[in-house]
Amino acid sequence: MTALSTVGWAFADTWTITRRDLNHWALRPGTVAIGWIFPVxxxxxxxxxxGGAIEVPGGGGYFDFLMPGMFAMxxxxGLENTMMAVTTDAAKGVTDRFRSMPMSSLAVVAGRCVADMLNSVVGLAVMVGAGLALGWRWHEGPGPALAAFGLLLLLRFALLWVGILAGLAAGGPESVTAVQILVWPVGFLxxxxxxxxxxxxxxxxxAEWNPLSVTAAAVRDLFGTPGFEAGSWITLNAIPMAVAWPLLLVAVFLPLSVRKYRHLSRT
Known part of the structure; x- marks a missing residue:
């Protein structure tokens, strides 16, 4: 088999897993919709x-400040949904069945990644619609706004691999609860x-070095919405660091996720 055909089969396998995950969501639309509405x-x-008790830098409404941060949140x-889906498949033996098939070892985790990214795009669109309804607007034109949404999706892509690895490493669905307890402090810190x-x-x-904070500060900058004027290095370099943090997370967790999947039955 040539290298080109190998890549082609890998893409085909990935799309098959993606469609399988999307079909599962179509069978339980209520659960998916709740995931979109919860951040709202x-x-x-x-x-x-x-909001009334918090002074917004430069004046203005609190929602104008809050919404870019909530986009990042x-x-x-979505990290929790990824963890739960991966862990459930592993616990039910679905992952082992996939591993026994003549398919790319990357396809299962990559398919999950593609499906969750599509879900995240819809969830982010719902949140943006809610922000517009609450009076939030971007003020720097379409180019910076698209760059801000790109940074948000880049962070989501990086966190997907964190969730996939955590889901594969968890002993069962009940173990995810312990990990979920850590998600909330990280999000609010x-x-x-x-x-x-x-x-x-x-x-x-x-809190300032939290990747979530870095992305929130960067998108506020790009949207032209108010943000806290901290003089720290990480805040002054929020936009380049909002690229560097996700790339670092991907560089660490993507290969670890693939390796964990390949050796799943040996652990």
Missing amino acids: MIALMFGGLF TVFF SNVFVDPATMPFWLGAI
Whole structure:
């Protein structure tokens, strides 16, 4: 078999797994819709309950500041869905069945990645629609706005591989709960809702270096919406770091995910 035909079969196998995952979602649209609506509820809750108590840099409404951070939080929340789907397939023996077939070893994890990326695009679109309805707007033109959405999807792509590895490493669906407990502190330990300068120094430094914070700061910059004017290096270089962080995560977790999948039955 030539190298070209091998690549062709890998793409075909990946698309087969992608269609299989999309078909599963079509059979349970309610669960998928809840996943899209949940971040909107979080935005409404924080914006309505706490927005009046938080001073927005340069004035303006809190939703104008909040929504770019919630876009980043939306792609971050997708990590849990990826973990659960991968773990459930492994626990039910579906993954082992795939491994016994004459198919690319990358196709199963890559197919999951493609399906989840498509889901994330829809979820992000729902969140953007909610933001527009709440009065949020971007102010820097279509080019920077597209770049901001590109950074958000780049972060989601990187987090997919984190979720795939965590799902493959989990002993079963019940083990995912322990990992999910860590997702929320990481998500809230960021600049999505409040200024890290209001936190204790060491905690604020961690929050600023959080990849979620870096992406949120970068998209606020590109959208031209208000953001906290911190003078730290990571904040001043938010846009290049919003590219560097996801690329680093992909470089680490993608090969680990493929290796874990190939050796799954040996662990």
